[in-house]
Amino acid sequence: MSAILLFMAVIALIVGWWLAQQRLTAKPWLEEGAIGDFPGTGAMALPAAKIGLGVFLAVAGSLFALFISAYYMRMNMVDWRALPVPRLLWLNTGVLVLSSVALQWAHVGARRNDMDRVIVGLCAGGASAVTFLVGQVLAWQQLSVAGYFVTSNPANTFFYLMTAAHGLHLMGGLVALGRTTAKVWHGAEMTQVRLSVELCAIYWHFLLLVWLVLLGLLTGWTDDFVDICRRLLN
Amino acid sequence: MVDVPYGATAGIPPAEVEEVELYHPKSWWTQYVFSQDAKVIAIQYSLTAAAIGLVALVLSWLMRLQLGFPGTFSFIDASQYLQFITMHGMIMVVYLLTALFLGGFGNYLIPLMVGARDMVFPYVNMLSYWIYLLAVLVLASTFFVPGGPTGAGWTLYPPQAILSGTPGQDWGIVLMLVSLILFIIGFTMGGLNYVVTVLQARARGMTLMRMPLTVWGIFTATVMALLAFPALFVASVMMLFDRLLGTSFFMPALVEMGQQMNYGGGSPILFQHLFWFFGHPEVYIVALPAFGIVSDLISTHARKNIFGYRMMVWAIVGIGALSFVVWAHHMYVSGMHPKFGFFFATTTLIIAIPTAIKVYNWVLTLWRGDIHLTVPMLFALGFIVTFVNGGLTGLFLGNVVVDVPLSDTMFVVAHFHMVMGVAPIMVVMGAIYHWYPKVTGRMLDDWLGKFHFWVTFLGSYLIFFPMHYLGLLGIPRRYHDLGEAAFIPSSAHTLNAFITVAALIVGFAQMVFLFNLVWSLFRGRPSGGNPWRATTLEWQTPHTPPRHGNWGKELPVVYRWAYDYSVPGAAQDFIPQNQPPATQAVQGAAP
Amino acid sequence: MAVAIILLLVAVGSVLFHLFSPWWWTPIASNWRYIDDTISITFWITGAVFFAVIAFMAYCVFRFHHKEGRRAAYDPENKKLEWWLTIGTAIGVGAMLAPGLVVWHQFVTVPADATEIEVMGQQWRWSFRLPGKDGRMGTSNVRNISSDNPLGLNLDDPHGQDDVVIESGDLHLPIGKPVKVLLRSVDVLHNFYVPEFRAKMDMVPGMVTYFWMTPIRTGTFDVLCAELCGTAHAQMRAKVIVQEEADYRAWLDHQQTFAELSGRITAMKTTYKSGGEQEKPLRR
Structure with a gap:
C-alpha cells in the first residue's frame, strides 16, 4: 500500500498548503463585516471547470496509485512471471508524447489568439492519441499471439488491466477533445474554446505522466529504482 | 458563478447574470424528472435511497425473526439468511447512508448554505443521480436472478465470495460488483460537484471559517469519498476479473469441495487491504456529515453558538486525514503481519482524541444554552448518547489485543450498528425534521415526531446495547442459528428474542414517520421561511421552498459566521449570516 | 424535565x-x-x-x-x-x-518451547495434525490434496510420515504446555475460534497463519468458525479437549499417523531428502 500512501501524502500536502492560506486560525465570531478585509479567503477565482478537472485528476490519480499498490503487493507472490514488454510500446510512448506536445502547442496558440494553430494542434493531438490507442491494441495482439493471455499469469492480467484503464481514460479525453474540435470547426470564437483547449492539454499531460509511470512499472525500471532507494536507506 | 467584485452587484443587472448562469427547464420532464436543479436531484436521491433503505429494513426484520426465533420461520434458510445480511449491510452503508448524506443532504444544502444558485456542473449532477438509480436497480435486480443475491457478507471477502459454497455465486456477486462500480462512477460525478461548488461558488463573504459545520462535514466527507472509493472500484474490477475470466488476483491455489481449482498464487489479504482502504474512510464519510449536521442542529435549537467552532473544524479535517491510515484495524485477525498491529492500534486510538473533542463541544454547547426540546433537538441528543456509546466501544475494537477475542462476534455488530447505524440515522431523522419545512413549506407533525423519536431512540438502544454482551459472551456474528454450544446459556436465546421484538417495534415506528412525511406534505402547519429562527443562509431565501436559482435576483452577501445566536446586545437571539453589521448598514444607507 | x-x-x-x-x-x-x-x-x-x-x-x-425569558450565554470557545x-x-x-x-x-511473541500443531479448515469441517515422534511436522501443499491425502502432505517429506492426523475427531491438548497453533485453509477464509481461549486468527488459503496459547484448565471446549465461510458457516464445529499430560499421552497412542492412514508404512525407510516445497507464509 506504499504507492497509495505516497499519493495520499502528496494530496495531503496540497490540501494542507491550500488550507494554510485560508486563515483557519481566525476567530470568525470576532470578524463581523464584509469580506474585503480578508483578501484571498473568498471563493476561488479559477473557472469551475478547471478546478473540477483538478479534483478529477486527484481521483484518477488515486485510482492508478491503487492499481500500482495492488501490482506491487501481488508481484511478491511466488507465481509471478514478468512478461516481455513489446517493443511497440516504445513507439506508442513516442506517439503519446507527440500528442501531448501537439495539445500544448494548441494551448499556446489559444492563448495567442491563433485559431489556425489551435485547429492544427487539436487535430494532430487527436490523431496521434488515436494512433496511440491503435498501437496499444496491436501490442495486446502481439502479446496474445506470443501466448501471453490475460489469465495465464497475474503479471499479464495486470498488464492488460492497467493499459486498458489508461486507454479508457484517454478515450474519455478524446470525447472532450472531439467536442472542442467540433466547436472550433463550426466557427466558435476563441473565447468559447480557450478554456476547453487548456483543459484538454492538462488532461493529456496527466495521462502521459500516468503512462510513463505505468511503463516504468511494466518494464521493471521502477523496481530497480525502488531497489536502489532501499539500498541507499540500508 | 462569475466572481463578482465587491460592491459591483448594483452595476450588473441581476437578470443578465441569471441568464448566463442558469439552465432553464423547458418542460415538466426537464423540471421534475431530468432536472438539473440540485434541489430536485437531492429529493430524487433521498427518495431513491429511502426506497432501497426500506428494502434493507425489511431484510433486517427477516434476519431478526430468524435470530430471535430460530427454526420457527421455515421460509428462511441458511443461504437466505446470508443473502439478507449481505444486502442489508451493503444497502445501508453505501446505497442508503452515503447516498443520503452526500447525494441527498449534500445536493440540497451545499448550494443553499454557501449562497450559490446551484451546483457548478448541473448536467453532470443530473447524470450522477441517474447512474446512482441504475446502480440501485442493478442491485435490486439481484433478488430476481437465478441463485439470488450474493451471500458473501457486505465485505465480499474472496475466495468465498466467488466460490460455489456461497449463495449468489452465479449472478448475485457479479451484479453486486457491477452495481458498486456504477455507484462509484455516479458518485464521483456528484462528488466533483459538491467539492467544486464549495471551493468556487461560495457567496461573497462566505470564507471557509464562516461556513456552517454542515458544509464542512459534507465537504470533507466528499473529498475523502472521492479519494477512497477508487479503492473499492479497483477491488471490484479485480474481483470481476477473477470471477469472470478466471484470473488469480485474490485467488490462491485451492481445493473446493474436493475439486482442485484452476486458481493459483493470489492473495485474499490483498483484497482486504483494498476493501478496507475504502471501508474505513467510508465510516467517516458517513460520520462527518452527521457530525456537521448535528452541530448545526444543537446550536440552532439551543440558541447558542457552537462551542469551540475552530476546534470543530480542525477536528473534522484531522479526522478526515487520519482516517486514511487506520484501515488495517479491521484486519487484526486476518493473518497480516503482526507488526502492523502496533501501528494501526496507535493511529486508531489517536483518532479517538479529535472525535472526543467534538463530543465535548456538543455537550458544552448545551451548557448555559436555551435548549428548545424540539424534535430535531431530541434526535441530536439521541445521537450524542448512541454515538458516545458506539464510539467508546470502538476503543475496544481498535485496541489490537482487545479486538482478538471480540472480533467477528456480536460485539462488533452491536458496535458498528450503534456508531454508524443508529447514530447517523438519528442525525438523518433530526435533519429531516429540521429541514422539511424548507423543502416543503410545512412543518412535520410534532406529536408524531416525538413518538417517532422516543420509540426509535429507546428501541434502538435496547436492541444494540445488550447485543454487546452477547458478543462479550462469545457469540459469533453471521450465524443464522447458534446451534448447540456449551458456552451459550439459554438466556442468550431469550435476549435474542427480546432484541427481535424491539427491532420490530422500531421498524413500526419508521412507518409512523413515513406517514408523517406524507401527511404533513398536505396537512402540515405552514412553516414560513425561517421557523427555527436560524442564522444560516438556507433559511434566508426569498421563497420557501426555494425556487430554481435559490436567491431571486441578487445573490446573498455574508457578513458574519454561522453561529451568531444570543449575541449580547442584539435585539433578537439570532442574527442571519447575510445581515450587515449595524454600523455598515448605516454607512450603506448614507449615500 | x-x-x-x-x-x-x-x-x-x-x-x-x-x-x-x-x-x-x-x-x-x-x-x-x-x-x-x-x-x-x-x-x-x-x-x-x-x-x-x-x-x-x-x-x-x-x-x-x-423557559420564557431565558437567553443563552454567548460563549464561542474556552481555550484552556x-x-x-x-x-x-x-x-x-x-x-x-x-x-x-x-x-x-x-x-x-511465540515462546521457543511451544509445540507446533496444525488446524486445517475446509468447507465445512476441521482437521487437525500433531507432530509425530520426531517432534516436527512435515510440509504440505494444497496441490497434493486428494481423497487419500486430505491434508495435502508432501509424500516425500520424512517429517510428515509420523505426523498424527485427526480427520474427523476432536483435538486433544495437554494442559500447561504452550502450543503454537498453525492455521491453514484449503478453500476459503475460516477462523479457528474457541471462546474460552480468547485467542483467534483467520485461516487464509495460500498461507499459514498462527497464534499461540497455553491451556490452563482441563475440559471440553467448542470450536466454532468465526469468519464467514459459506452456507454452513454456523455448523462448522469441533471440540477441543484439554487433558492432563497422562490422559493426553494415552489418547495420542491410539491415534493414527499419516503413514498408517495412507497405507504407506514402507515409506518410513530412508528417503531423507531434507524438506519439500513449503508454502511460504505471505507477509504482507
Whole structure:
C-alpha cells in the first residue's frame, strides 16, 4: 500500500498548503463585516471547470496509485512471471508524447489568439492519441499471439488491466477533445474554446505522466529504482 | 458563478447574470424528472435511497425473526439468511447512508448554505443521480436472478465470495460488483460537484471559517469519498476479473469441495487491504456529515453558538486525514503481519482524541444554552448518547489485543450498528425534521415526531446495547442459528428474542414517520421561511421552498459566521449570516 | 424535565445492566488473562467517560431547557478548557493503548518451547495434525490434496510420515504446555475460534497463519468458525479437549499417523531428502 500512501501524502500536502492560506486560525465570531478585509479567503477565482478537472485528476490519480499498490503487493507472490514488454510500446510512448506536445502547442496558440494553430494542434493531438490507442491494441495482439493471455499469469492480467484503464481514460479525453474540435470547426470564437483547449492539454499531460509511470512499472525500471532507494536507506 | 467584485452587484443587472448562469427547464420532464436543479436531484436521491433503505429494513426484520426465533420461520434458510445480511449491510452503508448524506443532504444544502444558485456542473449532477438509480436497480435486480443475491457478507471477502459454497455465486456477486462500480462512477460525478461548488461558488463573504459545520462535514466527507472509493472500484474490477475470466488476483491455489481449482498464487489479504482502504474512510464519510449536521442542529435549537467552532473544524479535517491510515484495524485477525498491529492500534486510538473533542463541544454547547426540546433537538441528543456509546466501544475494537477475542462476534455488530447505524440515522431523522419545512413549506407533525423519536431512540438502544454482551459472551456474528454450544446459556436465546421484538417495534415506528412525511406534505402547519429562527443562509431565501436559482435576483452577501445566536446586545437571539453589521448598514444607507 | 430524567436513566440503566448482566465472558481456559484485564481497564475508563458525558448532558437539559425569558450565554470557545479536555482524553487513551500494546507484544511473541500443531479448515469441517515422534511436522501443499491425502502432505517429506492426523475427531491438548497453533485453509477464509481461549486468527488459503496459547484448565471446549465461510458457516464445529499430560499421552497412542492412514508404512525407510516445497507464509 506504499504507492497509495505516497499519493495520499502528496494530496495531503496540497490540501494542507491550500488550507494554510485560508486563515483557519481566525476567530470568525470576532470578524463581523464584509469580506474585503480578508483578501484571498473568498471563493476561488479559477473557472469551475478547471478546478473540477483538478479534483478529477486527484481521483484518477488515486485510482492508478491503487492499481500500482495492488501490482506491487501481488508481484511478491511466488507465481509471478514478468512478461516481455513489446517493443511497440516504445513507439506508442513516442506517439503519446507527440500528442501531448501537439495539445500544448494548441494551448499556446489559444492563448495567442491563433485559431489556425489551435485547429492544427487539436487535430494532430487527436490523431496521434488515436494512433496511440491503435498501437496499444496491436501490442495486446502481439502479446496474445506470443501466448501471453490475460489469465495465464497475474503479471499479464495486470498488464492488460492497467493499459486498458489508461486507454479508457484517454478515450474519455478524446470525447472532450472531439467536442472542442467540433466547436472550433463550426466557427466558435476563441473565447468559447480557450478554456476547453487548456483543459484538454492538462488532461493529456496527466495521462502521459500516468503512462510513463505505468511503463516504468511494466518494464521493471521502477523496481530497480525502488531497489536502489532501499539500498541507499540500508 | 462569475466572481463578482465587491460592491459591483448594483452595476450588473441581476437578470443578465441569471441568464448566463442558469439552465432553464423547458418542460415538466426537464423540471421534475431530468432536472438539473440540485434541489430536485437531492429529493430524487433521498427518495431513491429511502426506497432501497426500506428494502434493507425489511431484510433486517427477516434476519431478526430468524435470530430471535430460530427454526420457527421455515421460509428462511441458511443461504437466505446470508443473502439478507449481505444486502442489508451493503444497502445501508453505501446505497442508503452515503447516498443520503452526500447525494441527498449534500445536493440540497451545499448550494443553499454557501449562497450559490446551484451546483457548478448541473448536467453532470443530473447524470450522477441517474447512474446512482441504475446502480440501485442493478442491485435490486439481484433478488430476481437465478441463485439470488450474493451471500458473501457486505465485505465480499474472496475466495468465498466467488466460490460455489456461497449463495449468489452465479449472478448475485457479479451484479453486486457491477452495481458498486456504477455507484462509484455516479458518485464521483456528484462528488466533483459538491467539492467544486464549495471551493468556487461560495457567496461573497462566505470564507471557509464562516461556513456552517454542515458544509464542512459534507465537504470533507466528499473529498475523502472521492479519494477512497477508487479503492473499492479497483477491488471490484479485480474481483470481476477473477470471477469472470478466471484470473488469480485474490485467488490462491485451492481445493473446493474436493475439486482442485484452476486458481493459483493470489492473495485474499490483498483484497482486504483494498476493501478496507475504502471501508474505513467510508465510516467517516458517513460520520462527518452527521457530525456537521448535528452541530448545526444543537446550536440552532439551543440558541447558542457552537462551542469551540475552530476546534470543530480542525477536528473534522484531522479526522478526515487520519482516517486514511487506520484501515488495517479491521484486519487484526486476518493473518497480516503482526507488526502492523502496533501501528494501526496507535493511529486508531489517536483518532479517538479529535472525535472526543467534538463530543465535548456538543455537550458544552448545551451548557448555559436555551435548549428548545424540539424534535430535531431530541434526535441530536439521541445521537450524542448512541454515538458516545458506539464510539467508546470502538476503543475496544481498535485496541489490537482487545479486538482478538471480540472480533467477528456480536460485539462488533452491536458496535458498528450503534456508531454508524443508529447514530447517523438519528442525525438523518433530526435533519429531516429540521429541514422539511424548507423543502416543503410545512412543518412535520410534532406529536408524531416525538413518538417517532422516543420509540426509535429507546428501541434502538435496547436492541444494540445488550447485543454487546452477547458478543462479550462469545457469540459469533453471521450465524443464522447458534446451534448447540456449551458456552451459550439459554438466556442468550431469550435476549435474542427480546432484541427481535424491539427491532420490530422500531421498524413500526419508521412507518409512523413515513406517514408523517406524507401527511404533513398536505396537512402540515405552514412553516414560513425561517421557523427555527436560524442564522444560516438556507433559511434566508426569498421563497420557501426555494425556487430554481435559490436567491431571486441578487445573490446573498455574508457578513458574519454561522453561529451568531444570543449575541449580547442584539435585539433578537439570532442574527442571519447575510445581515450587515449595524454600523455598515448605516454607512450603506448614507449615500 | 422528563427528557433529562430519561437520559439519566439511560446512563444509569446501562451501568446497572453492565454490572448485573448474566451475559459475560466465558471462564478463561488459556494464559490470556491479560487480554481480559485489558478489556476490564477499557470498560472502567470508557464506562466512566460514558456516564460522565451523558449525565452532564442530562443535567444541561434539566438546567437549561427553554423557559420564557431565558437567553443563552454567548460563549464561542474556552481555550484552556478545551486543552485540558484534550490532554485528559489523551491520557485516558494512553492508559488503554499502553497495556494493549504490551499484551499484543506477548501475543505475537511465540515462546521457543511451544509445540507446533496444525488446524486445517475446509468447507465445512476441521482437521487437525500433531507432530509425530520426531517432534516436527512435515510440509504440505494444497496441490497434493486428494481423497487419500486430505491434508495435502508432501509424500516425500520424512517429517510428515509420523505426523498424527485427526480427520474427523476432536483435538486433544495437554494442559500447561504452550502450543503454537498453525492455521491453514484449503478453500476459503475460516477462523479457528474457541471462546474460552480468547485467542483467534483467520485461516487464509495460500498461507499459514498462527497464534499461540497455553491451556490452563482441563475440559471440553467448542470450536466454532468465526469468519464467514459459506452456507454452513454456523455448523462448522469441533471440540477441543484439554487433558492432563497422562490422559493426553494415552489418547495420542491410539491415534493414527499419516503413514498408517495412507497405507504407506514402507515409506518410513530412508528417503531423507531434507524438506519439500513449503508454502511460504505471505507477509504482507
